Amino acid sequence: MAQITLVEAVTQALAFEMQRDPKVVVFGEDVGLNGGVFRATDGLQARFGRERVLDTPLAENMIGGMAIGMAAQGLRPVAEFQFMGFIYPALDQILSHAGRYRNRTRGRLSCPIVYRAPYGGGIHAPEHHSESTEALFAHIPGLRLVVPSSPARAYGLLLAAIRDPDPVMFLEPKRIYRAVRQEVVDSGEALPLDRAFVLREGRDITLVAWGASLKEALQVAEQLSREGIEVEVIDLATLKPLDIHTIIDSLEKTHRCVLIHEAARFCGVGAEVASQINEYAFDLLLAPVQRVTGFDTVMPYFQLEDAYLPGVPRIMTAVREVLEYANGGVA
Amino acid sequence: MHKPRMQLLASFDIASLQYLDERGQTTQALPDFATPDTLEALYRQMTLARMVDDRAVKMQRTGQLGTYPSSLGQEAIGVGVAAAMAKEDVYCPNYRETGALLERGVRIEEIYTIWGGDERGQNFCHVREDLPLSVPIATQMLHGAGVAFALKYKHEQLSQPMRAAVTSGGDGATSKGDFYEAINLAGDWKLPLVVVINNNQWAISLSRSGQTACRTLAQKAIAAGIPSLQVDGNDVIAVYQAVTEALQQAHAGGGPSLIEAVSYRLCDHTTADDASRYQPAEELKEAWAREPLRRLRAYLETLGAWGEAREEAMQRELKEILEESVRVYRQAPRDTATAIFDHLYETLPEAFVEQYQQLQGDS
Ligand SMILES: Cc1ncc(C[n+]2csc(CCOP(=O)(O)OP(=O)(O)O)c2C)c(N)n1
């Protein structure tokens, strides 16, 4: 069986679902003839026709809004925003309508939409092409927020997102679009949309991350394992609704936790995770939860992006601090 | 300086349509649909819309309703638009839409329920596919484009009968990107969409001239490559005829069009507004002379089809309907607090169950 990349897994999931369900329609800027600027929709227009894979005029608010009308009519729109940094014109439609339609009409109409976008830094792109503003969407009621981190999870989670009866923000970590190849069975099997994944088991400390940051999290785990420190690595994957249980189960073992995300620290999704750990698992902790995140600054132009992104050294420092933390102040 | 020679590439015209002038006299031969029976039915619905609005404002003043946007003076637009639609077409409304909602089959008590602060009103029990009232200006026009896409798609790909979408907005809405994005997409993709602008001359306190340098709003369609027309929005025959033709074109696969219906907001923007702060009294007085009900009644009277007795009988009948709706609205028990979770997602994810139970315990 073919080994495929994360971005190819996205294409494979789209193709599977378009084949299965004639109500699935894919559209966005350059997604048709060109197959998307990252080729996520490569070959779909040739296979399913221009009626189902459509190049839209250049207007993100329009892409966000038309999807709502389509969904209200029972279609399954999958809208691509070319980059996360260009979703913002559509924020109004997503926030004011997509997340509220079901509630506003008391269930009469709903918005089974997938809004896809490549997101995150680390590919030396121009300004606005490296954003990680997932927390903006995590705050919106009525949405789901999903970030895959491997080809298999991209495939299974995207299928689930398209089939889900409610709007899903599906953010694809473009830094790892082609980082690894993996066998992905094209079985049409979806993954749950409310479950975190334990990527590596360990007894000493828990690392929680999502998207491209898992690459560094797993590297840190590998290095520390050589010192005899066993790190558990959790892929949060479905940022909303958030699966705190998997994290608490892990803390029962490790009692220590570091959260990692590219996005700015202030009000990042890590803050919510830390807060829930505090609420539900305070007694389990042997050290305060630490966050390793992007800074509360503008995402820099790419010359400085490595300084911004939470790399292995910063994660390593935090992990060691948490591991060495002893409640020394109070007798 | 030498003046370069240029060639004319394109030129455009904007037409305007009227059948009934402000005195109720015909300005040209009426279209076939305009039989006394049809016109009486339209007159009845416009009268009902005015009564529903009037009652709503009174209820708001006595604390029985929240902020309310009356459509006083613009009844011909809503009623005319919706009357021209097939039942199967899909309406994607703005918020100032009493006449259209009634004509579509939305219940009076549902309208009151919405403005009484309860989402259940948007769950139109007889009109399952129409979109809910939309408050963020112009946003619904993009939903209209999406609905139109879906209707065309279901016709072409899934062998369903061709239907069309109609969306509406105010003069203020034409300044927003959503409006242009919707008509631009609809033109490019030949979507079965009719966009109706209720040009009531005001966007809260900003007059029509403050909105754009365009002489008409209809001409904005030129930039989207779609046909457009200005109609006398106080002449229900013109509105009905224009929308009928636009829908015929849409149903036949001929694509979208834009209709600017010129009217005047004879009321405050909403019950939370005081238009006397900015609306010139003289202008308002002149606008009253052009309002839509009186001219239609005058025309019906000249036909000998209408008179004081029939007017009174109709008023009595409508008042009864209205009072019954008010009663139903007032008697509805408040929704349970946990309803705010019930339709957040199709199935409430486990992560929210604790909040749900907390609210349940509190209330
Ligand atoms: C995006 C947005 N901005 C501001 C408002 C507040 N607001 C409500 S109605 C209105 C004026 C709208 O004017 P127009 O489009 O002409 O419609 P009308 O109220 O006259 O029917 C404004 C500014 C809003 N609802 N949505």
Ligand SMILES: [Mg+2]
């Ligand atoms: Mg207006």
